[in-house]
Amino acid sequence: DSKRRLRNGYQAFSPRLAKRQQERLQIETQLRRALDNGEFHLVYQPQVDLRSGRILHAEALMRWRSPLLGEVRPGRFIELAESTGEIVRIGHWVLGEACAQMRRWQEQGLPIQRIAVNVSYRQFIGEDLVDSVRRMLGEAGLPGHALELELTERVLVEDVADTSRVFDQLRQLGVRLSIDDFGEGYSALNYLRRLPIHALKLSHSFMKGVPGARSDEAICQTVTGIARSLGLDMVAEGIETEAQRDFLLRLGVKVGQGFLFAPGLLPGEFAKRLAAQSS
Numbered sequence: 001d002s003k004r005r006l007r008n009g010y011q012a013f014s015p016r017l018a019k020r021q022q023e024r025l026q027i028e029t030q031l032r033r034a035l036d037n038g039e040f041h042l043v044y045q046p047q048v049d050l051r052s053g054r055i056l057h058a059e060a061l062m063r064w065r066s067p068l069l070g071e072v073r074p075g076r077f078i079e080l081a082e083s084t085g086e087i088v089r090i091g092h093w094v095l096g097e098a099c100a101q102m103r104r105w106q107e108q109g110l111p112i113q114r115i116a117v118n119v120s121y122r123q124f125i126g127e128d129l130v131d132s133v134r135r136m137l138g139e140a141g142l143p144g145h146a147l148e149l150e151l152t153e154r155v156l157v158e159d160v161a162d163t164s165r166v167f168d169q170l171r172q173l174g175v176r177l178s179i180d181d182f183g184e185g186y187s188a189l190n191y192l193r194r195l196p197i198h199a200l201k202l203s204h205s206f207m208k209g210v211p212g213a214r215s216d217e218a219i220c221q222t223v224t225g226i227a228r229s230l231g232l233d234m235v236a237e238g239i240e241t242e243a244q245r246d247f248l249l250r251l252g253v254k255v256g257q258g259f260l261f262a263p264g265l266l267p268g269e270f271a272k273r274l275a276a277q278s279s
């Protein structure tokens with residue numbers, strides 16, 4: 001077809017692009033059987049009280065161990081899975097796995113309030129997401145408020161009418177909704193007053209220049225101000241240094257995550273840390 005001809009045309013001109021294209025194709029092929037082969041697992045990054053360092057919540061993050069490609073990071077496969085539509089099936093699995101893990105921690109008596117799961121805009125198209133969430137909560141025996149869905153701003157620009165219906169249904173389930181990577185994308189602020197959002201996650205991309213770079217500091221300050229004046233919770237991500245944490249504390253941010261506290265952890269390691277702080 002014409003697309004393939006175009007691809008071949010590019011290959012003739014740019015070996016680099018051709019190599020990337022080939023890699024993409026390879027990932028795409030492997031991705032198609034990864035789920036059924038059990039090649040995915042989740043790690044859990046603590047969301048902590050910035051002042052005490054105590055773990056409050058967990059964010060589930062996908063990991064893919066491919067026998068052919070090795071460790072493949074989400075940055076290299078999520079977008080691809082979105083473009084092929086595979087993300088819907090994968091996302092369903094992630095939800096179920098995260099809810100089941102949350103249930104196990106609760107059964108172990110570990111003090112964790114909530115688990116956050118990343119949801120692709122593609123999962124918002126159609127009725128499946130609400131059904132999927134309802135079913136997974138039911139199977140794990142969890143109340144809605146034990147689950148938070150992290151959405152990107154992309155969700156909000158795709159189909160507004162449909163989106164607010166899905167948001168309403170999710171709210172009825174008691175599920176919390178947050179906007180991930182806030183400020184990085186479209187930032188059409190008007191949706192914030194129309195949709196039942198609970199929290200904004202300040203994009204880690206602004207954390208790099210903090211403290212010091214005036215523009216990054218200003219954006220952090222502005223986003224914090226927006227969250228505060230709209231009565232939304234705020235979570236900072238990508239906190240790597242004490243100076244960054246202290247800057248955020250001065251802005252009044254109370255919850256955050258980042259390598260300063262912990263990377264994504266295997267369930268056992270996460271549980272160990274929870275157990276250590278409950279004594």
Ligand code: C2E
Pocket residue numbers: 045060061062073074075078091094118119120150180181204237238239240257258259260263264
């Ligand atoms: P995200 O949801 O914004 O997740 C935060 C990313 O930042 C994670 O990368 C995490 O490992 C990384 N990170 C955490 N602390 C720090 C830090 O202090 N410094 C730096 N530089 N990075 C930090 P990861 O796990 O590679 O995931 C990348 C993105 O892939 C996620 O960004 C999310 O958008 C997407 N993703 C991951 N898992 C899923 C999933 O199950 N479903 C969907 N739809 N997307 C997912």
Ligand code: MG
Pocket residue numbers: 059118150180
């Ligand atoms: Mg996230």
Ligand code: MG
Pocket residue numbers: 180181201203204237
């Ligand atoms: Mg993020």
Ligand code: MG
Pocket residue numbers: 181
């Ligand atoms: Mg991100």
